[in-house]
Amino acid sequence: MTDTLVFYSEPDPFEVWRDALLPHLGDHVRIEKAGAVTDPEAVRFALVWMPPAGFFAGYRNLELVINLGAGVDRLVARDDLPDVPITRLSDPEMGRMMAGFVLFSVLRHARDIPNFQAAQTRREWAYKHPRGASETTVAVLGLGELGALAATEIARQGYDTHGWATRPKDLEGVTVHTGDDALGGLLAIADIVVCMLPLTSGTGNLMDEAAFAAMKPGAAFVNVSRGAVVDEPALVEALRSGHLSGATLDVFAAEPLPADSPLWTLPGVLITPHLASVALPKSAAPQIAANIRAVQTGGEVINQVSRVRGY
Ligand code: NDP
Numbered sequence: 001m002t003d004t005l006v007f008y009s010e011p012d013p014f015e016v017w018r019d020a021l022l023p024h025l026g027d028h029v030r031i032e033k034a035g036a037v038t039d040p041e042a043v044r045f046a047l048v049w050m051p052p053a054g055f056f057a058g059y060r061n062l063e064l065v066i067n068l069g070a071g072v073d074r075l076v077a078r079d080d081l082p083d084v085p086i087t088r089l090s091d092p093e094m095g096r097m098m099a100g101f102v103l104f105s106v107l108r109h110a111r112d113i114p115n116f117q118a119a120q121t122r123r124e125w126a127y128k129h130p131r132g133a134s135e136t137t138v139a140v141l142g143l144g145e146l147g148a149l150a151a152t153e154i155a156r157q158g159y160d161t162h163g164w165a166t167r168p169k170d171l172e173g174v175t176v177h178t179g180d181d182a183l184g185g186l187l188a189i190a191d192i193v194v195c196m197l198p199l200t201s202g203t204g205n206l207m208d209e210a211a212f213a214a215m216k217p218g219a220a221f222v223n224v225s226r227g228a229v230v231d232e233p234a235l236v237e238a239l240r241s242g243h244l245s246g247a248t249l250d251v252f253a254a255e256p257l258p259a260d261s262p263l264w265t266l267p268g269v270l271i272t273p274h275l276a277s278v279a280l281p282k283s284a285a286p287q288i289a290a291n292i293r294a295v296q297t298g299g300e301v302i303n304q305v306s307r308v309r310g311y
Contacts, residue, residue, distance in 0.1 A: 002029065002030045002042065003296065004032055004042040004045070006033075006034050006043045006047070007034065008046070009047075009048065012068060020285040024288075034051070044062060044063045047068055047288060049068035049069055056078075063295050065087070066087050067086065072088050072198070073198060073199035073310065073311075085304050086307065089284050090287065091279060093283035093284075094278065094283070095277075101250070102150040106192055108248055108270065109222070110133070110159065111130060112130075114245075114270070137161075137192075138191065139162045139192070140196055142197035148163075148174075152171055154194075155171075162176075163176050163177065166178060183211070183214075188216065192220045192222065193215060194223075194224070195221070195223040196224060197225050198225065199225065199229055203229050204229065206230075208231040209234040213243070215243070219245065222249075225251060232252070239263075239267075239268070250273075251276075255274055287302070290302070291303070
């Protein structure tokens, strides 16, 4: 009996992922789409993005669940998750794509682009003398796979770059702060705060009214992690009052962002539809295949997620 990998994702095309994985898996594993699985008993591996409730109950012999993405909040929150290793993607291209988006967001605020876009609608030559990068302080909340790369890219551009995580780490050009007590002080010094935290029981609604109040007047906020890390009404109020000068937002409490959300029209706000980074089949396939082979041969499974930490 050949081991089977079952694939489920609404947004990701099965055929593209199958074709990317085939050269790495060869004859060792059959790749089948959920709904067209020939023998559920043969399914030992699941490559999934937000499968429907009850999905895992259909595959009793699962030995590995691979989250088709970096954020695992939806997966670890489920009550039907089998007691097997859970892995996430840690794809270098995904990291570069995210770092590029975050750098764009930081530059957008650091170089006053919202200001010039607003002036352009008025046909106004609104000269504002640029600041040097080292005069702008950027705080990256979350220094994981994606956050660490983004922070070092920002630092490479010469920005005064700080980061926040639970554990200390050594990142070139980045001053790392740790623990809950450090957050208020960090928010108070940053001109731009970039949220790259996973959504967990410890980070839900972390950016609330008090957190936005702790930010510098005129600072900007970037969120590329999960909408629920932010108290959205508090963000709206911080923008509406002018306490924050703008925001670049890729993720929201409700997605798609409802048409009546005030965020659509607040000055200085850029809305993008949750695409700061995506999993890319060709660059992610080798690590997925390596983990599958590790399960088959008793090797070490990498990029495992901690159910206790939630990321
Ligand atoms: P990781 O899980 O690799 O890292 C999480 C980071 O957050 C770690 O540095 C961790 O600290 C830190 N952290 C977690 N909890 C706390 C806390 N309570 N206080 C302080 N720091 C904390 O995440 P990634 O960098 O890979 O990804 C970040 C998020 O980006 C994902 O969880 C996902 O939600 C989102 N994402 C968004 C995409 C988009 O298109 N918008 C695409 C892909 C991902 P430590 O290092 O000490 O453990």
